[in-house]
Amino acid sequence: KDVDAALIMTRGFPAFVVEDPKLCSVIEENVESELLGSHGYKRFIGDRVGRSDLSFHAQELECQDERIVDNWLSDSELEWPFIVLFQIMTCVFEKKLQHVSKYRAILDPLLFKTDGFPTIPLNYGHQKDAVSHSGIKNNQTTVFQAFLILTELLEKQLVLPHELDYRKQKIHTDCNRSSPIIQIALLSESTAFQSLLSTYGITSQTPNQIESVYVWPSSKLVDLLYFHGSDESLGLTGRPKRPLGSLCTSRIWKIDGKTVMCIPLYQDKQDFYISKDETFIAKAVKSHLKFLRTHWCENTRPTFCLLLTSTLFKKNSRPLFKLLNTFKSGLFKDIPIKLGRLQEFITAASKIEIPNVAPKMDFHDNRVLASPVLSRKTLSIKSLTDYEGDISNAKCDSGDRELHKGYCKMYAECQDMEEHDLLALATADQVTASNIVALIELSNRFGGEYLIDRNTVTEIIEHHYRTVEGDWLALRCCAGFLGKTVDSLAPAVSVVIVSGRSLSLGVHGQPEILVEGPMHPRLLQDILHTKVGNQSLLHASLQQEFLICIAELLVDHPELFKGILIIRTGSMIHVLQSVLGPSEPPLETLPPHLLSKKIRNLLAHSNDSKEGSWQEHRLINGTLGRVPEEFSSRVWLILQHQTIRLCCGDCCLVSNDILNTKVSEPFFAMKIERFLNCFTPHFRHFVIELFHVLSATLDRNPEVHLVENFPVKEFIEKSEVQIDESFEAVSKKFIDCLIKFEFVKLANYENCIVS
Helix, strand or coil: CCCCCHHHHHHCCCCCCCCCHHHHHHHHHHHHHHHEECCEEECCCCCCCCCHHHCCCHHHHHCCCHHHHHHHHHCCCCEECHHHHHHHHHHHHCCCHHHHHHHHHHHHHHCEEECCEEECCCEEEEECCEEEEECCCCHHHHHHHHHHHHHHHHHCCCCCHHHHCCCCHHHHHHCCCCCCCEEEEEEECCHHHHHHHHCCCCCCECHHHHCCEEEEEHHHHHHHHCCCCCECCCCECCCCCCCCCCCHHHCEEEECCEEEEEECHHHHCCCCHHHHCHHHHHHHHHHHHHHHHHHCCCCCECEEEEEECHHHCECCECHHHHHHHHHCCCEECCEEEEECCHHHHCCCECEEEECCCCCCCCCCCCCHHHCHHHHCCCCCCCCHHHCCCCHHHCCCCHHHHHHHHHHCCHHHHHHHCCHHHHHHHHCCCCCCHHHHHHHHHHHHHHCCCCEECCEEHHHHHHHHHHHCCCCHHHHHHHHHHHCCCCCCHHHHHHHHHHCCCEEEECCCCCCCEEECCCCCHHHHHHHHHHHHHHHCHHHHHHHHHHHHHHHHHHHHCHHHHCCECEEEHHHHHHHHHHHCCCCCCCHHHCCHHHHHHHHHHHHHHHHCCCCCCHHHHHHHHHHHCECCCCHHHHHHHHHHHCCCEEEECCEEEEHHHHCCCCCCCHHHHHHHHHHHCCCCHHHHHHHHHHHHHHHHHHHHCCCCCECCEEEHHHHHHHHCCCCCCCHHHHHHHHHHHHHHCCCECCCCHHHCCCC
């Protein structure tokens, strides 16, 4: 729904999660104008809860004017006076005494006396010429009575606001956020690498030099917090096992008297190959700093450790190295930065104490030193320029392209190979994607415990996954087989959902999984590696990268997703693969940061209708699922003009779809989206153009009526439009088809010209 009364509790008491004053004003105005009645607030327009007397059969609706029925139904929602209580409490928190009097004037006449005490009814409902209320009948209304008492206590200052805001949500919303000084401690993987960095003026510490502080991956702290507050006798568990964000990893944790720090999430789970991309890490650090500057609201300083490894500094590609040199100036894009020793930062840092949570916790084993990134052999180097270039930076010649063309058939070829041929390919000296595919085929035939030189296939793939550097295709295949999942996946999905969109996971052209709400990380992992992974192991890895990039773009550049209601990661991969030039490297071989750049360029290009040919425009936007601005209004006009059924097989849009809804409601837009999904990408775009022509025709010629059962696909086929024709030419053919095949009787053909 466009407006919901739950926004009152979201922006005000008890949540206080909206920080923007302008947005708060917009929420207030919309809720007041749309939902406030004489007996309280409606929950939302069209709410049918508790109004079984307003249920109509379809036959009864057809015999009445639709507009009259719609208007009558829109005024029959129940009104809930308890919502006014939350408005009053919010005004008390914000010290708006005039508004308190305003809402008190609305509330007082709605209360009635029970044994001499004021009682709040559950709701009020309109019944012809009278208004009835529901009294206290269950525990739910007892809760509302408790809020009434709480409101009285707040108004009379017998309870103070800060005593109710125990999580300090209101304080966080009101705090004056100035740019804090962000303290960054650089942690080097070894003494040799520390010495090398010092020659370039970068001061760092090794794990041995910070013995008094335990530096953990944040996933270890997540495991520990799961037991915090748990009690088996009461049936209570601790914090859910969800990733820790930037605010949590920028604090000092006091656990059983010991000092613990966590590395950021983007460096935490080294099981996922994306952390091997130095450009991605540099970009993540910048986003981390920007987030802390915006959301840190304490007097203390945010502090975090940045883990530096030799693999993050490669020849001709050293964005992280340049970023660290920028930090030495003490300022990065107006953000104050301080580099130094971790022990020096503890005094000014934010601290959280957790006593007696894990008596069996081994603090030493949880150190970052024991993680795969620091336990592997350090490279023997003399200079940062000694590293070999990333293979993704090499030009893609015809031989590489031919190799890629064969990769898609590699699984089928391996299935025809004998066991000894697969072994020869799997044990080749140079580790490439073909080796990994051969190992995966051996696992499919004989199981993951199949032995090769005393090592199982799974162990060999795990070893290659740890040691391979720069071969992103091989890494993605390994990650798909081993079921690796990036930690920031669940937050990325939440960003998509919060933006008002849905998410579709799956390979293009195959069954997709629609995600319409936040999901637990384990459930996401199951979808990616069992359902999507069964379709393509490569997609199980690639779609995680796409999700992370999409979430970042939605935050920084939401305009790129204008007109896209369902984000389909599989379709994006398909589009990118189809637009690659002959001299460009294959999509699967690109490092994550270049893949992210291509996604952004694709969205920017498809959003610009002036770029590219009509064929390219229709195919790309049709595959991405983009619709023009105000497209819902055009469909609404067609359905409102007359009783009509726009159909394609079992999919249809009918005039009754707009009853008791608004054109701006997501429900109506999703109904249109489901209808458009019945068509192939280029055909989908023709449908959009057809609706544009029909709406313009009906708007200019109100006397015109279309046939009641309008077969959309059949009409487009009869019009004989071509994918490379301009919109003007397609519009002319549509209008000609309307006349020729008698889909409509036009009063004046010359007026039906669409500009």
